[in-house]
Amino acid sequence: MQPRVLQVCGADLNRFVARTKTCGELRSADVGQEVTLCGWIQYQRQGLFVVLRDFQGLTQILIPQDETDSPLKKILCDTPVESVVRVTGKVVSRPPGQANPRIPTGEIEVKAETAEVLNSCKKLPFEMKDFMKKNEALRMQYRYLDLRSFQLQHNLRLRSQMVMRMREYLCNCYGFVDVETPTLFKRTPGGAKEFVVPSREPGKFYSLPQSPQQFKQLLMIGGLDRYFQVARCYRDEGSKPDRQPEFTQIDIEMSFVDQAGIQALIEGLLQYSWPKEKGSLEIPFPSISYSEALALYGTDKPDTRxxxxxxxxxxxxxxxxxxxxxxxxxxxxxxxxxxxxxxxxxxxxxxxxxxxxxxxxxxxxxxxxxxxxxxxxxxxxxxxxxxxxxxxxxxxxxxxxxxxxxxxxxxxxxxxxxxxxxxxxxxxxxxxxxKGVALRDSSAFHFWWVVDFPLFLLNEENPTKLESAHHPFTAPLPSDEHLLYTEPAKVRGQHYDLVLNGSEIGGGSIRIHSAKQQRFILQSVLKEDSELLSHLLEALESGAPPHGGIALGLDRLICLIVGAPSIRDVIAFPKSLKGRDLMSSAPDYLTPEELEPYHIQVSWPSVQAEASSN
Amino acid sequence: MQPRVLQVCGADLNRFVARTKTCGELRSADVGQEVTLCGWIQYQRQGLFVVLRDFQGLTQILIPQDETDSPLKKILCDTPVESVVRVTGKVVSRPPGQANPRIPTGEIEVKAETAEVLNSCKKLPFEMKDFMKKNEALRMQYRYLDLRSFQLQHNLRLRSQMVMRMREYLCNCYGFVDVETPTLFKRTPGGAKEFVVPSREPGKFYSLPQSPQQFKQLLMIGGLDRYFQVARCYRDEGSKPDRQPEFTQIDIEMSFVDQAGIQALIEGLLQYSWPKEKGSLEIPFPSISYSEALALYGTDKPDTRxxxxxxxxxxxxxxxxxxxxxxxxxxxxxxxxxxxxxxxxxxxxxxxxxxxxxxxxxxxxxxxxxxxxxxxxxxxxxxxxxxxxxxxxxxxxxxxxxxxxxxxxxxxxxxxxxxxxxxxxxxxxxxxxxKGVALRDSSAFHFWWVVDFPLFLLNEENPTKLESAHHPFTAPLPSDEHLLYTEPAKVRGQHYDLVLNGSEIGGGSIRIHSAKQQRFILQSVLKEDSELLSHLLEALESGAPPHGGIALGLDRLICLIVGAPSIRDVIAFPKSLKGRDLMSSAPDYLTPEELEPYHIQVSWPSVQAEASSN
Known part of the structure; x- marks a missing residue:
């Protein structure tokens, strides 16, 4: 079992460090070379071999058997597995018949000349080879061990490289500007899922926003023209399956663009950044209207596989x-x-x-x-x-x-x-x-645009009220604009979702750039307090260009590409279903003294109960 | 005055959108072309010209004076400045003697054929040309107007491009993996400057960490080998001049590396990403010991200009x-x-x-x-x-x-x-x-490594106690290790600061990878409760490779490069000295109902005062 980790072609992986080669790169052509490897002891065999592992692969180390080499032998045989060692030696061919064709380094081995234990490993709470079979809570508690697995190394490296390609496409090919926006912000209207952060001003709180929506629109109003960000977002949903309290989106906004422009941009983006090993991506992606998707697939996220x-x-x-x-x-x-x-x-x-x-x-x-x-x-x-x-x-x-x-x-x-x-x-x-019927091709990637969504939905609890189907900044379809004032429930929006294999991986819209229309929708259709958005309304009056954008859910996208069972498998340090970090046991209790600068105190449930009974 | 904004060579800035050219790119060679420009009305002159602005520059639009063109003339003359318009027309040479050599588009103008107002601008609270003279609070309240300034456009674009180059160097040249680490984490020992985030579990809080220090070490223990992240960090310092509650660092960690390795990596990184317009960067950077810097310059951040x-x-x-x-x-x-x-x-x-x-x-x-x-x-x-x-x-x-x-x-x-x-x-x-004496060359960039810092400092309030000079994970210099047990105050650490023109722009260290040494320092030298770090101590026992890293303060670095007076000038939406967003007025009050899910209530100062007087 050799790591199937990704390599960046041409990257120099050995500069600046104490090795001359990784454990994955030696081949027959290197026979005769003197090399230094650093890695973890994967296993030891009969006092004859040690297999060394790093992020790139496995290399077999041949232990010299001469009497004079006994200190070296002792180091290589007696050091516990998962200890970290540095070995210097000569690359030799494996004896005839002993090559291992299943691993890329299988034709050679390194005859050890010196070895040094860099750090000894204590007895682990389980054997590494059984680790993947253990339950997920244990794997999350010892995440640093789980990260050594071939699968997580592969997932995180693929993620890093795909994001890098996306950046090249956006920055270098199309002149997008990577702008960081604040995460300590003001509560957004209806932002019930926003974490709050107490400030040192009594009673005043920041909120951690669910997306940089307002900022990206303000950047367009500020003339930035083309913005993107690999943005950290926050959503407090309690316990929803396969969601994380913090997540990442590829966040994009452009001025002077229409729906077709954003769609073409994203198709190009995915094609450009698509991992080679997953085949090529055909573009443009097909489109389906919301009503047709509902009629044919019963959902706005059709799985067409x-x-x-x-x-x-x-x-x-x-x-x-x-x-x-x-x-x-x-x-x-x-x-x-x-x-x-x-x-x-x-x-x-x-x-x-x-x-x-x-x-x-x-x-x-x-x-x-x-x-x-x-x-x-x-x-x-x-x-x-x-x-x-x-x-x-x-x-x-x-x-x-x-x-x-x-x-x-x-x-x-x-x-x-x-x-x-x-x-x-x-x-x-x-x-x-x-039951074993092959129905969906697990190597197929079916991208669909879903378009022509209704702009408003009836509030489930109070069907006389309308609420935004997505968010209140989505512009109506030009052909439906006149209905805003007569039958708003019939207005379709310039919103588009991107669906992959039945999962929504992105969504966006052309935004309202008229302050008058935005105010009408907030006040007259949605009956919301527009005061919370007064800065945005004022900005729309100050020379806002027409603009639109999209956000792609990076965790979900990578998860579908690598075929992982959960987004937790594409995140280095995920939280549990209940939002806990099982390794450090966050969140944790704080003392009243630690809360004092923030002018808050805990309402313990029993105290609350007492208060309400008084 | 033409925007001195940066261009990515070869980037196609007009694809996907409603213009065919930006307002900065037309030259004599384009004469005769039919073009469509989108931009803001910068100013109008005598019913003859309109100057259109976008992120890339200014283009003069010639208003046709024929009777039949009067609707077009009306649009171009009567629309308020800072309104957004789209103009289609033909590129013509300016008449002899009327070229403007001060702007790149100064040899041409565009003879308007059609024009459309995309969004009209109301009367602004001040004229744009006076905006930069206004006080900073007003500029922050109307940040979206400030962002239209040439200087902020330049700063944000330079920042984006420099970070992109850093990513190319790290990812593509040296195989670093971009890993996102959580910001909702557990309080770190002594983390008095960490914002807290209440969770839905009564009394339990996340903290927003000041750096991904623990995560990057855990990634090395997880075998990631080379990690980097453009990491959002948080620091609640109340009101310190030119600090921000959230800031960004280029965060790097490597396995099997020593101090010289990290220094060489960073020198290469800065040389590779250095903006061309600022000249080339000579490496390696000179080094000075902490004690020498103190003796010669009276500080560990010497300005050697x-x-x-x-x-x-x-x-x-x-x-x-x-x-x-x-x-x-x-x-x-x-x-x-x-x-x-x-x-x-x-x-x-x-x-x-x-x-x-x-x-x-x-x-x-x-x-x-x-x-x-x-x-x-x-x-x-x-x-x-x-x-x-x-x-x-x-x-x-x-x-x-x-x-x-x-x-x-x-x-x-x-x-x-x-x-x-x-x-x-x-x-x-x-x-x-x-008084006008030219002392420091404002175009000079003096980088220095400051090394051989003491590992511990005497606590100012209680000089019998030692505290970490930087953080408790820094490894001692090998030559000083024996002093740990006898005279810890004399131990120097494998810590290095990077100083530019007298400002610290980065710092890092080789980390302790021995659990035993880490435990000794936490418990016996620093007398800290190591329980909060039990997961890290356990990880160090589980096959931790030797490792080290560094973090560069991106905001400060960019600020020094562009010569801005404050880091607020290199951040799109900075907060005021008191941590406020003056545009949206965050932080803001929340209702008790909004706080209820988090089991907290506000301790209003009067209530606190009453409570303490009881």
Whole structure:
């Protein structure tokens, strides 16, 4: 097992340091050279060999067996594994038949002449070779050991190199300016997920913003023209799976640009920075509207690596005399839709179908019917008794079902039906893959632009109120602008999401640059206190250029590229689900004295309870 | 006045956007071209011309005067200055004699054919041309206007490009890995200047660290080998002049490296990234020991752009029968030292000398005597009556004083005397420069390594206690290691500072990689609670390679390179002296409801006062 770590071509890895070669670079051509290696003892074998490891690979060290070499032998044999040693010796060919073709250094070994223990390793709480099998909490507690793994070395190096390529593209090819923006900022309207930082002024707090949104717009107003930043952002969401309280986005903003301009920029960016080992990236990426994505995939993050699209079967069932169907179809936006699970009858058991039904019920309050096309041509379905033969055939044809396929059907309001079937589509794909059916190509990268989002959504708790679908700075589509004053819920925004393999990895918009329009949306549509944004409104009146931008979620993007199970695998020091650093045990208690300069005190839950009972 | 902004050679600045050219790039060779420019109206002249500005320069737009063009003329003449417009037209030569040699586009103008107001600018609170004369608070409140200034555009672009070059050097030339480390972390021992961030766990807080010190060491222990990060750091110092609560450092760590290796790396880094317009950088940089820097310049941050070094005159005065001198010389480390202010008698008035004396008294509790060599060969000094002619001549010779020079003398303990004279040296240089004497070359860049620092200092409040001169992870000089156990105050550390023109712009060290030595220093020398660092101590036992690193203060470095008066001029959105963002007025008040999820409440000063009086 050799590290598959990335190398920067032409980088000099041995300058400034005490080695002459890394443990990954010696080849037959180097035989005869005198070399010095520094590395960790990976394992020792029969007093004959030691295998040394560093970030670049493994090299076998041959231990001399002469009596006179016994001190050297002692060092190499008796030093515990994972200790750090420096070895000087001569590169020799391995004896015939003993080359190891599985590692790049497998044709040579280094005959040790001197060795020095640079640091001895105590007995570790587990053996390194078992480490990856240990539970994640233990791996996070000893993150510095986990980092020695080939996989984490690979992930972090790929991340570093991809970001470097992105910078070359933005800075060197297109003249973007890398500007650092503050993270100690003012609370943004509706910024419920922002961490707060007490200042030394009593009662006054900074907030850690979720993105540099305001700053990047202000930079455009300041004439910076083209801004980017690999920006640290913060989001306090309590415990959400595979989220981190701090995360990184590639943050971009341009003046005098439209939606097509930003899309072309990002396509070029990804193509330029795409890791060679992952093949080449075809651009432009296809686009799909929000409404089409919802209708076909039941989500605004379609995973197009497999079919099973949602089809409308309303016309087939419109004349079927079943009360619940008629009721659904005659309701607002009533529809009946279906997805077809290929070979579902062969792979899914009744309990699988049952669990899908329960999920739809609990998560979407949506009933799901199914419909199985048996090999004898008959149909098994709760609907059977309502359908005549012609209707059955039409349903099979519309759903494009073959023998042994399972068709899932849902009736009701369009959005709910599509969302539920979209979830069923993903869940049944997972189920099929668990049973060994190859459905999604894990080496495929399907990028999609999702566009034409609604600008506003109805507030879930109070459906008379509108809220921003993304954020209040998104400009409406020019063709929908007139609707702002009459039917704002129908306005579509100049917003675009970038989706990769069913995950949202970026989103952005053309921004509002008219102070009047921005004020109207904040005050009249969203009914928000625009006072918190008075500086931005004033800036928009002071010669703001038209501008737009985007942010790419770097952690998620790298995670999908390397195929890691979690973003924690592409972050050097991630926090646990509960936001804890298991290595240092942060966050931690502070003394009242330590809090005093910030004029805060802890409201202990018992104290709070007492206070409220008084 | 044309923007002196930097261009990335070969960058395509017009792709993806609504212009075909920037306002800075048209030349005679472009005459005849049809172009579209987007920019801000800089000024309008007599209904004939409009000058358009963007980040790259100024272009004169010729307004057509035909009757049929009156709508176009109206747009270009009546739109307020600082409005944003798009103009399409043809590049023409300026009429003979009307070229403007002071701007690169001065040979051409663009004859407008169409124009469109993209955004109109309201009346600004001041005229842009007066803006730089306004006070800094106003400029910070309207930072987005300040950013349009040539100087800030230049500073931010130079910063971006220099950092990009540093990244190329580190990543591409030497295989460093750019790793992002968390900013929500655990309080570090003695971390009194760390902002705190309440978590959702009652009583538990994150801290925003002052540097990624622990993480970079853990990355080395994790085998990353070569790490760097352009790292955001935080420091809550209340109001210190020209400091910011958040700042940026170029953070570097390497395994298997020694002090010379880090120094060579940094010299190469600065040479590689040095802005061409500032000339070339000679490397290696000279080195000076801490004790020599103190003796010659009275500081560990020597400004070597001018002379006036401190000289020891103890031997001249050792036999002078003046009680105060004898007392000083016989005290611990007793000495008499001097600096010579060239032509001081001609430029400095009595009140200047008086203010210097008062400064030394108030800041160092140090008496300063002076000694003026008059043109008639006589000496004017408080010391005159104690000195015979030979002693006077010897003093003049030792101080290398010429006619009209002023020699400042101080007697007392070595460190105090040197520190006071070091301060006198800088103050009198400032005074001379205020009077028009050219002393320091503002285009010179004097880099120095300062080395061989003491590892520990006596705690000022409790001189029986030792504290780390830099931080507790610095390794002792190998030659001094034995003193750790006997005379720790005499141990010198493997620490190095990088000084530029008298400002510290970086510092680093070879780290302790032995857990045993680290524990001894924490527990036995520093008497600190090592529990807070138990994870690091355990990591050092788990195969830690020898390692070292450095951090460069990016804000200060860029500030010195561009010659800005303050680091606020190289930061896009700086905070005021009191840590406020004057544009958004952060920090700001939060409601008790907003604080509730974090289990904290504000201790209002009146409440505190009441509580303490109870």
């Amino acid at each position: 497999f079919g099973m699209k949602i089809v409308d079967v309303s016309h087939v069932l419109s004349n079927v005399e079943a009360g619940f169907l008629q009721k659904s179809l005659s309701g607002p936006e009533g529809t009946v839709k279906a997805i077809c699970i290929p070979q579902g009858a062969r792979h899914l058991q009744n309990k699988d179908l049952e669990s899908l039904r329960e999920l739809a019920k609990s998560q979407f309050n949506q009933e799901i019917m199914h419909f199985i096309l048996r090999s004898d041509g008959t149909v098994k379905s709760q609907l059977s008794r309502y359908l005549n033969e012609e209707q059955k055939l039409e349903l099979i044809r519309t759903a494009q079902a073959s023998t042994d396929d399972v068709v899932l059907l849902a009736a009701g309001a369009h959005k709910k039906v599509c969302s539920a079937l979209g979830k069923m589509r993903l869940e049944s794909a997972d189920l099929l893959e668990e | 001018f002379g006036m070094k401190i000289v020891d005159v103890s031997h001249v005065l050792s036999n002078v029968e003046a009680g105060f001198l004898q007392k000083s010389l016989s005290g611990p480390e007793g000495t008499v030292k001097a600096i010579c202010i060239p032509q001081g008698a001609r430029h400095l008035q009595n009140k200047d000398l008086e203010s210097l004396r008062e400064l030394a008294k108030s800041q160092f509790n140090q008496e300063i005597m002076h000694f003026i060599l008059r043109s008639d060969g006589t000496v004017k000094s408080q010391l005159s009556r104690y000195l015979n002619e030979e002693q006077k001549l010897e003093l003049i010779r030792t101080a290398q004083a010429s006619t009209d020079d002023v020699v400042l003398l101080a007697a007392g303990a070595h460190k105090k005397v040197c520190s006071a004279l070091g301060k006198m040296r800088l103050e009198s240089a400032d005074l001379l420069e205020e």
